[in-house]
Amino acid sequence: MVLTIIYRLIIALVIALVGWNLFTEKKFTAQLTAAMVLIPLVLRALMIK
Amino acid sequence: MSIELITFIVMLGTFLLGCFLCKLPIGISMVLASVAGALIGGQGVPVVHLVEGMFAYVDTILVIATAMIFMRVIQESGTLDAICATIVERFHKVPALMLIMIMVIIMFPGMITGSSTAAVLSAGSIMAPVLMMMGVPILETAVILSLGGMLGMIAPPTNLPAMIMCGGVDIPYSGFTLPLILLTFPLAFAFVLVLGLKHVKKMNYAEVRAKLNTEVRKKYGFKIYIPLILVVVLMVLNTAVPAIPDMGMPLVFLICSGVGCFTGRKFNILKVSKNAIQSVLPVMGILMGVGMFIQVMTLTGVRGLIVTSCLSLPSWARYIALSTSIPLFGSVSAFGSASVLGVPFVLSFLAKNEIIVVSALSLIASLGDMMPPTAMAGIFAAQVVGMKDYKQIMKKCLLPCLIILVWGVIFILAANFLEPFIVFH
Numbered sequence: 001m002v003l004t005i006i007y008r009l010i011i012a013l014v015i016a017l018v019g020w021n022l023f024t025e026k027k028f029t030a031q032l033t034a035a036m037v038l039i040p041l042v043l044r045a046l047m048i049k
Numbered sequence: 050m051s052i053e054l055i056t057f058i059v060m061l062g063t064f065l066l067g068c069f070l071c072k073l074p075i076g077i078s079m080v081l082a083s084v085a086g087a088l089i090g091g092q093g094v095p096v097v098h099l100v101e102g103m104f105a106y107v108d109t110i111l112v113i114a115t116a117m118i119f120m121r122v123i124q125e126s127g128t129l130d131a132i133c134a135t136i137v138e139r140f141h142k143v144p145a146l147m148l149i150m151i152m153v154i155i156m157f158p159g160m161i162t163g164s165s166t167a168a169v170l171s172a173g174s175i176m177a178p179v180l181m182m183m184g185v186p187i188l189e190t191a192v193i194l195s196l197g198g199m200l201g202m203i204a205p206p207t208n209l210p211a212m213i214m215c216g217g218v219d220i221p222y223s224g225f226t227l228p229l230i231l232l233t234f235p236l237a238f239a240f241v242l243v244l245g246l247k248h249v250k251k252m253n254y255a256e257v258r259a260k261l262n263t264e265v266r267k268k269y270g271f272k273i274y275i276p277l278i279l280v281v282v283l284m285v286l287n288t289a290v291p292a293i294p295d296m297g298m299p300l301v302f303l304i305c306s307g308v309g310c311f312t313g314r315k316f317n318i319l320k321v322s323k324n325a326i327q328s329v330l331p332v333m334g335i336l337m338g339v340g341m342f343i344q345v346m347t348l349t350g351v352r353g354l355i356v357t358s359c360l361s362l363p364s365w366a367r368y369i370a371l372s373t374s375i376p377l378f379g380s381v382s383a384f385g386s387a388s389v390l391g392v393p394f395v396l397s398f399l400a401k402n403e404i405i406v407v408s409a410l411s412l413i414a415s416l417g418d419m420m421p422p423t424a425m426a427g428i429f430a431a432q433v434v435g436m437k438d439y440k441q442i443m444k445k446c447l448l449p450c451l452i453i454l455v456w457g458v459i460f461i462l463a464a465n466f467l468e469p470f471i472v473f474h
Contacts, residue, residue, distance in 0.1 A: 003297070007111075007297070007299070007300070010111065010115065010299050010300065011111065013303075014110075014115075014326070017114070017322055017325075017326040018326055018330070018333075021327050021330060029073060029074050029077055030330065030331075033074055033076050033331065033334035034330055034334075036076065036077075036080065036103075036337050036338075037110065037330065037334060040104050040337070041107070041110075043100070044104075049100075049104060
């Protein structure tokens with residue numbers, strides 16, 4: 001249970017860092033890659049999947 | 050021609066067009082190839098399956114992201130500088146041992162993250178100037194980085210292609226340490242000695258010493274090494290004391306990154322973490338793309354076609370098929386190759402010890418990282434040493450890659466003979 005919470009926090013941290021990159025990247029393809037990486041991370045953080 | 054084969058050709062064609070003609074990132078090209086494959090296979094645009102495919106590598110992505118943060122932390126805090134200086138100072142009188150230590154350092158990030166890119170970009174970028182300072186030519190330096198990255202990603206404890214294959218055939222990733230050590234370290238040491246020893250023997254130590262960064266070690270003393278020692282301790286803790294629960298590699302890396310903030314030079318952890326994620330985003334994107342690619346291959350029956358083709362091959366032909374198809378499919382992705390081709394080959398060698406077979410196949414799959422157009426190890430090594438074209442690196446790597454291939458096949462052939470000596474559960 002504790003580990004689940006810790007891992008959700010770790011995922012939240014990675015989401016924040018990927019999100020930060022999404023908004024600071026200048027190349028559209030790099031932004032697209034960041035957005036793609038965010039999808040499963042957000043779903044996992046919300047425990048939807 | 051069956052619809053599965055047509056679908057596979059369309060997927061590969063779309064991927065190559067995306068990479069070469071449109072110059073799209075590999076991950077995006079794979080997404081497009083997956084959509085094209087699904088359309089040809091009569092599945093429309095299967096959003097559910099595409100998202101499902103992404104989840105195949107979520108855990109791997111977490112390991113890569115946190116490991117890269119850890120690598121950047123020990124880079125910024127000065128731990129890597131300190132290790133580099135210590136090695137050159139302690140071992141300059143024994144150049145062969147020094148080269149071996151340098152090779153281990155180049156491999157280390159790959160061993161921890163399971164990514165050759167991480168090895169080449171982090172420790173590789175620190176060791177490249179050291180190697181060149183010691184007289185190793187630029188081309189040989191790039192080749193050492195590429196091979197170190199490739200072998201580092203296969204060396205234990207983290208071997209993603211082996212983990213992918215284990216997941217595919219439902220065996221635990223346990224007992225792989227010794228087979229993977231025997232598969233990677235002898236080759237790595239032989240390659241670095243053949244490529245570098247004759248140049249390093251002529252090294253001017255006084256000149257090299259002047260360029261080393263010894264200040265960090267003098268200023269912070271032993272505590273500069275604490276993050277590295279802690280990462281090793283936390284990784285083996287669960288094995289040594291089973292009563293302590295396995296906390297998982299992402300948490301281990303984050304704890305050690307936190308500790309690393311206080312053991313050396315001061316730096317902005319947020320910026321360092323952001324840059325770390327930025328450098329691994331393309332790799333994370335590739336893994337997402339590979340997940341979708343394989344999911345669509347499974348959905349449309351392409352994977353089944355490949356599996357049945359592999360299983361129906363005669364015994365001798367399997368060796369030829371794995372020696373050619375696994376490295377060639379690596380042009381899409383070494384991880385994809387492990388999943389799409391590695392798994393059926395493991396199934397076709399079920400009469401042999403599966404741990405040795407998976408280990409050897411993962412070594413062969415690592416050759417994919419030198420296969421154009423992705424050729425991640427070669428491309429990044431060229432970038433690190435400042436070469437514009439990686440073709441020369443590829444040419445120079447041809448013989449070592451052939452040796453890696455033969456070494457892997459020998460292990461598969463001798464798997465049952467080797468089992469009592471190298472596999473311990």
